[in-house]
Amino acid sequence: MNVHRSTAWVFASLLGACSSSPETIQTLPQPAPVKYSPQEASKIYVEKGVKYMEAGSYEIALQDMKRAIDLDDDNSEAYNSIGVLYERIDDYPNADASFKKALSLKPDNYGARNNYGRFLCNHGKAQDAFEQFNQIIGNKLYDQPWVVLTNAGICARKTGKKTEAEGYLRQALDAAPNFPPSLLEMAKLSRENRQLMSARAFLERYFAAAGPNPEALKLGIEIETALGNEEAAQEYATTLRQRFPGGK
Secondary structure, three states: HHHHHHOOOOOOOOOOOOOOOHHHHHHHOOOOOOOHHHHHHHHHHHHHHHHHHHHOOOOHHHHHHHHHHHHOOOOOOHHHHHHHHHHHHHHHHHHHHHHHHHHHHHOOOOHHHHHHHHHHHHOHHHHHHHHHOOOOOOOOOOOOOOHHHHHHHHHHHHOOOOHHHHHHHHHHHOOOOOOOHHHHHHHHHHHHHHHHHHHHHHHHHHHHHOOOOOHHHHHHHHHHHOOOOHHHHHHHHHHHHHHOOOOO
């Protein structure tokens, strides 16, 4: 399993991307040469492509994003979005090149810079990743500081820098106390540090904010087992079996 599919990495600035059904996607405005300028049509194709990507329709998403670039080769967000898509389909060379192109077109595309930092850390280039993160952290023009701080925390934890990781994650939670990826990552970090009561508290806050998923439920089993609370561990295990039979 690829690492980026099994951790709490936070993707940034994909036009407010969220899961969408095909019916929802069909309601988007359709580009037409007469009605839209190439730049406007390019933006619409990016929006469509992102929604198809989040719905798991990668082939259609790739077509839309390539069309967006054909229409406007200066569209930084098109390269940012296609970079994320290339990463999801395991085309890492094209992902790297797309993120670089997005930033060459618009150095202050903080979403692209955040995504590129996350990508670099995920592929063994933590020092390069922090060069990207550090250009965003503390920048008052970036309106979602908790996103980059969470990704910096994840990267620090992955590279064994637990003290730094905790610092980043606590800053993220100061900015957005109920941000689920930060809460889950703090629960993991507390578990690793044997701070079991703290791990439990962060996990409970995560469930309140985001609800259960297999990764969090498995972490709950580990925490409650370590605390000697077999009843709670069994409750998590039962929820995992009943709601997520595949356990993934």
